[in-house]
Amino acid sequence: MSDEARIKSTRVYTGRVISLDVDQVRFPDGTTGELEIIRHPGASAVVPFVSDLRGADPQVLLLKQYRYATGGTLYEIPAGRLEPGELPEACARRELLEETGCTAESIVPLTSMFTTPGFTDERIHLFLATGLTRGEARREADEFMEIETVALSVALQMVERGEIQDAKTALGLLFAAGFRVGV
Amino acid sequence: MSDEARIKSTRVYTGRVISLDVDQVRFPDGTTGELEIIRHPGASAVVPFVSDLRGADPQVLLLKQYRYATGGTLYEIPAGRLEPGELPEACARRELLEETGCTAESIVPLTSMFTTPGFTDERIHLFLATGLTRGEARREADEFMEIETVALSVALQMVERGEIQDAKTALGLLFAAGFRVGV
Numbered sequence: 084m085s086d087e088a089r090i091k092s093t094r095v096y097t098g099r100v101i102s103l104d105v106d107q108v109r110f111p112d113g114t115t116g117e118l119e120i121i122r123h124p125g126a127s128a129v130v131p132f133v134s135d136l137r138g139a140d141p142q143v144l145l146l147k148q149y150r151y152a153t154g155g156t157l158y159e160i161p162a163g164r165l166e167p168g169e170l171p172e173a174c175a176r177r178e179l180l181e182e183t184g185c186t187a188e189s190i191v192p193l194t195s196m197f198t199t200p201g202f203t204d205e206r207i208h209l210f211l212a213t214g215l216t217r218g219e220a221r222r223e224a225d226e227f228m229e230i231e232t233v234a235l236s237v238a239l240q241m242v243e244r245g246e247i248q249d250a251k252t253a254l255g256l257l258f259a260a261g262f263r264v265g266v
Numbered sequence: 267m268s269d270e271a272r273i274k275s276t277r278v279y280t281g282r283v284i285s286l287d288v289d290q291v292r293f294p295d296g297t298t299g300e301l302e303i304i305r306h307p308g309a310s311a312v313v314p315f316v317s318d319l320r321g322a323d324p325q326v327l328l329l330k331q332y333r334y335a336t337g338g339t340l341y342e343i344p345a346g347r348l349e350p351g352e353l354p355e356a357c358a359r360r361e362l363l364e365e366t367g368c369t370a371e372s373i374v375p376l377t378s379m380f381t382t383p384g385f386t387d388e389r390i391h392l393f394l395a396t397g398l399t400r401g402e403a404r405r406e407a408d409e410f411m412e413i414e415t416v417a418l419s420v421a422l423q424m425v426e427r428g429e430i431q432d433a434k435t436a437l438g439l440l441f442a443a444g445f446r447v448g449v
Contacts, residue, residue, distance in 0.1 A: 088334055096278050096286055098302040101385050103279055103286050108334050111410045118408070119281040120335050121304060121385070150383045151271055151291050152303050157383055164384075194425075196433040199381040199388060200333045200340055201347075202284050202304070207382075207433075225301070227294045242377075250379040250390075250433045257440055 090115060100164065101203075123205035127174035128162030128251045130193070130259040131185060131212045133232060140234045143256070144183055144215075145247075149227040158231075158241065159249045160256075162207070171195075171208035179212055181221050183230055188214025193258040198250065209255045235260055273298060283347065284386075306388035310357035311345030311434045313376070313442040314368060314395045316415060323417045326439070327366055327398075328430075332410040341414075341424065342432045343439075345390070354378075354391035362395055364404050366413055371397025376441040381433065392438045418443055 091107040102122045109115050131144040145158045163178040165171065172190055179185055193209040222228070233241075238256050241247045247256070274290040285305045292298050314327040328341045346361040348354065355373055362368055376392040405411070416424075421439050424430045430439070 098288070099300075100302050101304070105281075106334070110408060111332050114407070116408050117282075118334055119283050121284070123385075126384075149294050150380075151289070151293075151301055152385065152387045153380050153383045153389075154387075157380065159383075162384075194428050194436075195431065196436060197333075197336050197340065197431055198433050199386070199390075200336045200342075200432055201309075201345075202306075202335065203382070204335045204337075205382060206336075206431075224297070225293060225299050245377050248378065248380055248389075249383055250381050250437060253377075253379060254433060254436055254440075 119202060121203035121205070123164070123203050124167070125165045125171070125205060126162055126207045127165065127171045127178060127210065128160050128207055128255055129175040129179050129187075129190065129210040129212050130160050130255045131179055131183060131187065131215055132235075132259075133215050136213055140236050142232050143235050143238055143259070144185070145231050145233055145238065145252075146182060146228040147231055153248075157249045158247045158252060159228075160252045162251060172210065175208070175210040175212070180218070181223070182226070182228065184218040184220040185212075185215040186218065187212035188216075193255065196251070196254060207251050209251065209258060211255075211259045302385060304386035304388070306347070306386050307350070308348045308354070308389045308391070309345055310348065310354045310361060310391045310393060311343050311438055312358040312362050312370075312373065312393040312395045313343050313438045314362055314366060314370065314398055315418075315442075316398050319396055323419050325415050326418050326421050326442070327368070328414050328416055328421060328435075329365060329411040330414055336431075340432045341430045341435060342411075343435045345434060355393065358391070358393040358395070363401070364406070365409070365411065367401040367403040368395075368398040369401065370395035371399075376438065379434070379437060390434050392434065392441060394438075394442045 096103040134142045161182040195208045279286040317325045344365040378391045425436045
């Protein structure tokens with residue numbers, strides 16, 4: 084549908100992480116207009132459990148990560164961009180290893196989401212990892228983070244209280260917990 | 267913290283919706299590097315209930331919205347950018363009115379989240395609206411959407427099944443439903 088609607092695409096900026104296009108677009112009613120689009124390769128994120136999921140209140144790894152864009156640190160789950168040709172699950176395994184040093188016996192998909200569809204095509208694939216073996220993290224030069232181990236019930240309270248402010252992390256934790264709703 | 271870390275900011279593009287800066291940044295370890303940042307004014311989104319929240323399985327309004335960036339339609343809650351100087355609650359009320367034609371007796375904050383903090387400062391404020399009075403929608407020229415009324419339990423199933431693929435909408439519905447988790 085996107086391709087049919089595109090009249091012309093002008094690359095305004097090609098960056099290391101993102102690129103910016105200004106597209107001339109035909110809307111569903113036949114009118115035309117210009118839209119700014121951040122092209123993003125997509126990403127994976129993974130909720131890593133360090134204890135048995137069947138046990139009472141399993142433990143999850145959270146990263147306390149420095150984010151320049153938001154002016155401080157955020158609690159996040161391990162995540163990162165897809166490399167060219169990389170499958171979402173492989174990306175989730177790679178980011179888990181790079182950011183926490185862990186390898187996972189099992190990785191299962193939870194869901195996928197568009198992060199902010201008004202101006203970007205970025206889609207993030209969320210996974211749940213269990214059976215972790217710890218090793219050495221291999222972070223990129225501009226990644227600054229500390230690992231914290233918290234009980235899932237505590238992590239969910241942090242979501243509820245707004246202490247976890249990263250959308251993918253909140254969604255990942257809620258999905259991993261198998262949300263039940265009181266309706 | 268962001269201001270202290272910024273060595274230099276270069277505006278690469280000023281758009282209608284977003285702007286792109288390339289900032290030279292000092293990281294927490296004292297090293298420096300360049301980061302691409304999409305500057306965004308922030309946004310509000312609102313989960314609109316058309317029936318009494320205390321009743322069994324209340325009804326919620328969803329928009330089936332055309333999104334060029336994602337190549338099709340997405341189910342979303344009413345949302346939009348903050349205007350200069352506008353408070354998040356006022357923005358939520360304005361977007362609710364513009365996109366659905368509804369005014370709300372009560373709007374209460376649910377949470378706020380960073381949509382994708384790796385490359386943008388966009389923060390979205392989520393609200394819950396009740397006591398709706400229906401009127402005429404006043405959409406912008408490039409907004410194409412249909413309103414659907416669904417039971418909250420159905421909307422939550424749509425989240426679980428991946429039929430709702432917009433992160434703010436999934437989070438808003440889960441918060442509005444007062445998520446309970448089986449841990």
